[in-house]
Amino acid sequence: MSTKTILIADDSAAMRAMLVAVVESLGEDFQIVEASSGFEALRLLPREHVDLIMTDINMPDINGLELISYLRNNPNYKTIPVFIISTEGSAKDVEKGKLLGADEYVVKPFSPASLQQLISQYLNKA
């Protein structure tokens, strides 16, 4: 009943596969939904009840920052925790991400263990 759903948004299929593997090896019963672009994420959101979003910044149609801005302005989604999983691009973009309301900023390459820890931390709150 309380299976948590994680939305992974990244335009790289390999990256998504990697993230999926990291989530799955946590061993918990998470449902994973994948989006290959910001638009796809926007389409999926109304349909799935998402508990955590992991997004890249550089995506083709709308970038991760714009996605977060939308999420935080929409009462339906503003409380969903958001992790930005991105390469350390410009420091300015990182800052904006935090300002816009991202909960965590994970820099690639990251250790799977630390990401898993963050996931557990945000999703296993009672």
Add this chain to the structure above:
Amino acid sequence: MSEQNITHTKAVQDFLAEAEEIVEQLGTELADLADMAESGELNPDVLNSIFRGAHSLKGLAGMFSFSGVADLAHNMENLLDWLRLGKLNLTPKLMTVLFESHELLSSLIRLLASGDESSLDREIAACVTRINACLAPPDKQSAVSPLEALGLPAHIQGALTEYEEHRLNDNLAKGRTLFNIHTSFDLTTFDTELSSVTEILKKCGEVISTLPSVGGNLETNIDFEILFGSKLPFEELRAAVERDSVSVTQLGSGMVLTAPQASSSTPVPETEVPVSKAPEKPQPVSEPVAPMPQVPDDSILSAKSMSRTVRVDIGKLDELMNIVGELVLANSTIAGVTAKMRNEGFSRMAVELGKAAKGLERKLSDLQKGVMEIRMIPIGQLYEKMSRIVRKISREQGKRVELKFFGADTELDKLIVEDISDPMMHIIRNAIDHGIEPRDVRVANGKDEKGTIRISSYQKGNHVVIEIEDDGGGIDVDKVKKKALQKGLVTDISSVSDRDAIDFIFLPGFSTNETVSEVSGRGVGMDVVKNNITAISGMVDIETRKGEGSRFVITLPITLAIIKALVISCSGRTYALPITSVLETLLMTNKDIMTVERKEVVQLRETTLPLLRLESYFDIRSSDEAPDEFYVVVVGVAEKRLGIAVDDLLCQQDIVIKPLGESFKRFRGVSGAADLGDQRTILVLDIGGIINETMRSGS
């Protein structure tokens, strides 16, 4: 669960496939960039796309711990970031560094894909040094960003990445007006509807950013605020784009945009806007404007690249082909049983079974064709790669070379296209290196200083022909003959005709160049080229005219998979000949053989046909008395004809040719083996090779 246990074999495969695609696309875009640099009109989207490619590759490679690739990609990304942010100018030297880095990247990925452990660390380090040498400190930072003077609403500015800010500033610097186009679409269809708007916008300006926002009906709709820069006057833009759920506002001094209001169907209030207020903006009217596209009423303009193609691993296609091959064999067995039934007197049942088998055969043939078509790809895919390499080599050589392509649509089996790529590249390199003369020599000889290489592909019957023609100096036949004499390949030059002399080029270790050039002399000789072509049952011929140029003609089978073969027997052994090379079969007697210049020939209507006894070719003479009657199979590839004498013609059959394998070095005269069904295997003759070998005089 320890980190090491997270094995991602599928992910690694995905990574490699994706990395190859990224690198491939990078190559094409770099070529476009080079063209643009020459004409002076840099398209920011292309530059940005190249940057994003390097960026993605860096992230991916880092995740999978391929540090060489990640390192190189990271440095390329830096360089490209500076370029796209306007901190660097695109100079020819920079282009060269970019091309070199891309080449190295390609090699790295190729190595990884083939499981080669060799290290290119030194090359990577050298390349990184060259990249960093291009990064000079940035010029003075612009004092006040015109961005601030704009008064962009905070919610839009807050979500702009650094790159988007740069694009914004660039648009302002170029004197474009900035607009905010507000749209509100249904949640289920927003992407196509948004695309239809952005498509129109892109034709008359630059879309800087697209911000999704929350409007009044957030349960059913999603809003977007599109930041757009253009030289169009406000009214024209409105006319082009504004409609029911789309509204346009101009941004400029004095404008205050409020956040989207409650009702999304009313456009954001427009205030009276003076036509031009952006800094140093020239008259909009004087700027040539793209013709106004009309907004269609039911805009189902989907610019989304909803690809109708599926990516398939070639291994799966091979499997499919194998299964079809076996189905074909199984069907032949049924035919055999039908024959037996008829012999045992079950003629009525035999007829019924025969009919059913025929029906099955027809369907199988369709299936075969279908699967073969899936494997076919247009040869044009190679052409792009070649343009890049030609550009690079001609730059290195200081020669100007133009590539002309014809027949890009000609289709070939994917594996053949892959296998022909290297030989073609090598022939082209040779053409540039040795064929095309240096500029001054060409001009002195009354030629255009720019050399031309023509590549044409076309279908000819069951074969595809690829011609690579250059207008260079041609092959110096005398030099070739002398070299052959020197190498002891021939004792008497005068006995060698010009035609045969050219074939010497295909012998191992043959290079008439004193200095092994860096490009052609990398240990790959024409003999390897020829072997590669023969390995896929192809043939290569050269025509050359001194002072005028050379033409390489490669003849290839359209597909290697299932082919019809003629099964013959000779001295008790059976062999298969691809039907596509068989022109006709004749029954002859010993009286028909004549001898001309110590070679056996037979008369075939008006022509004299050289005769080859298969038993002597393979040295399998049987001890029995040779019968007086024998069959001659007339074979031909391109213009050459040969009659092969065999003992008996057994049957015609569909077979699937398989290569012989690594442990068997290439047997002369044999191009592979095939399964005949009921456990029998048969060798398949390499007709092209046999013809060439036999027709060469004094071999």
